[in-house]
Amino acid sequence: xxxTATPYAAQAHARAQAGTRVEAMPTVPARAAxxxxxxxxxxxxxxxxxxxxxxxxxxxxxxxSRLRLTDLAGDASVSLLxxxxxxxxxxxxxxxxxKVQWNxxxxxxxxxxxxxxxxxxxxxxxxxxxxxxxxxxxxxxxNARKYGDGFNHGAHPNARDRFxxxxxxxxxxxxxxxxxxxxxxxxxxxxxxxxxxxxxxYAPGRFVTLRAEMDLIVVLANCPHVLxxxxxxxxxxxxxxxxxxxxxxxxxxxxxxxxxxxxxxxxVEDYFSR
Amino acid sequence: MxxxxxxxxxxxxxxxxxxxxPWLHTVKAGQTLRIVDLEGNQAVDFLAYSAADDxxxxxxxxxxxxxxxxxxxxxxxxxxxxxxxxMTVTATAVAYHDTIGGACSCESNTLRYGHHTKAxxxxxxxxxxxxxxxxxxKRDMVSNVNWFMNVPVEVDGAxxxxxxxxxPGLYVDLRAEMDVVVVVSxxxxxxxxxxxxNPTPVRMIIAQ
Numbered sequence: 318x319x320x321t322a323t324p325y326a327a328q329a330h331a332r333a334q335a336g337t338r339v340e341a342m343p344t345v346p347a348r349a350a351x352x353x354x355x356x357x358x359x360x361x362x363x364x365x366x367x368x369x370x371x372x373x374x375x376x377x378x379x380x381x382s383r384l385r386l387t388d389l390a391g392d393a394s395v396s397l398l399x400x401x402x403x404x405x406x407x408x409x410x411x412x413x414x415x416k417v418q419w420n421x422x423x424x425x426x427x428x429x430x431x432x433x434x435x436x437x438x439x440x441x442x443x444x445x446x447x448x449x450x451x452x453x454x455x456x457x458x459x460n461a462r463k464y465g466d467g468f469n470h471g472a473h474p475n476a477r478d479r480f481x482x483x484x485x486x487x488x489x490x491x492x493x494x495x496x497x498x499x500x501x502x503x504x505x506x507x508x509x510x511x512x513x514x515x516x517x518x519y520a521p522g523r524f525v526t527l528r529a530e531m532d533l534i535v536v537l538a539n540c541p542h543v544l545x546x547x548x549x550x551x552x553x554x555x556x557x558x559x560x561x562x563x564x565x566x567x568x569x570x571x572x573x574x575x576x577x578x579x580x581x582x583x584x585v586e587d588y589f590s591r
Numbered sequence: 592m593x594x595x596x597x598x599x600x601x602x603x604x605x606x607x608x609x610x611x612x613p614w615l616h617t618v619k620a621g622q623t624l625r626i627v628d629l630e631g632n633q634a635v636d637f638l639a640y641s642a643a644d645d646x647x648x649x650x651x652x653x654x655x656x657x658x659x660x661x662x663x664x665x666x667x668x669x670x671x672x673x674x675x676x677x678m679t680v681t682a683t684a685v686a687y688h689d690t691i692g693g694a695c696s697c698e699s700n701t702l703r704y705g706h707h708t709k710a711x712x713x714x715x716x717x718x719x720x721x722x723x724x725x726x727x728x729k730r731d732m733v734s735n736v737n738w739f740m741n742v743p744v745e746v747d748g749a750x751x752x753x754x755x756x757x758x759p760g761l762y763v764d765l766r767a768e769m770d771v772v773v774v775v776s777x778x779x780x781x782x783x784x785x786x787x788x789n790p791t792p793v794r795m796i797i798a799q
Contacts, residue, residue, distance in 0.1 A: 412693020412734045415750060417702045421691070422748030432732060434698030451661060451691065453652020458674035477672070491646040492730040494672070506744040510662035510687065512655060543656045577702045584701065
């Protein structure tokens, strides 16, 4: 008789798995997270998870929270969607993010702007500086061409289908998947308009830290960049760690850095004046 | 003349869209949509949805990634968010067109120019009005094409809407690769050079 032949035996078998540790998994409770950024108290940590190569996560974080994304092994490739958690019809607007800040490249101090003229998140730290706002998510067709398949249930999931799962967990659907940001892989624009990607290899441990300027839903897909020229499905784990923090004060240097950005913060503060 | 457009046969629709106005029309697979910049330097903000399933729609990012270039030129294929060809630029008298600048909105105008611009009419308003008749709403707003608009990216990443490179009578021809619903905002922006600070009419012609 096998050891799962009765409900009692199956229960014992299932329960015996408790405590298993693998690389890609959440820390629950999050305050048990270790190896935190300097100055971050374990009790303030609200989310800590290692997202597998090809994996995804979606999560709500509060206004003022910091979200650090760490490229643990140097080959993470994260596509990112952001929504106003209170009213997800408001969401990241890539065109406004670039146009309003007069620049196509992300870096420290840059803002991620919504389609309602507000700042969703500030990039308060950026140890990477290699990001892409132009090329968007891989999709099933692009992954199938490159790797033979792109299914969620296969070995080569694509970022768009990962997004469809991530948003579904919040009751959102295909129409809510908007143009995204790609973190950790650089795309620069040549003088003829050409897109030039740099996939690394990069040093392990690079990170970016976002400060939530509104209550946010963030959706992350850790899939190879759509322009990655390497034939293999090359991507390594991503760590997401979020902790509680103060709402941005009026004398914050990022808030006051540019007239356009200041008005985006004023619009946020106006939204929360209730 | 070098800028003479190809002849169009069997014209099925021909309409002048007034300055600042929205426009919506279905273009069937195989048909050509010609957009004529009648007075020059007018930005034509443009979205396309699959007529069969409007959750499939134009994707600026898929288009950029697939052609490895941010500019739309003759031969560029407009891709959907599922990676499917929606329309092809079969001819244009303008060197390149923009798809990174997005659409103006009342809200983004407050950031770009100041809160005094909030009451001005904007492209997103046009898109919302035109789409509302077919049940689409704000979730259907994505990054769009700006025909005739010029958004260069400098070496350091600096970008912005600058003076146009179009002229009176210049055109772009788009062949539909699937049945598409085309939604246009004939940009009402008056605070930047996208239309020379002076919105003007454009002509939309659909031919078999």
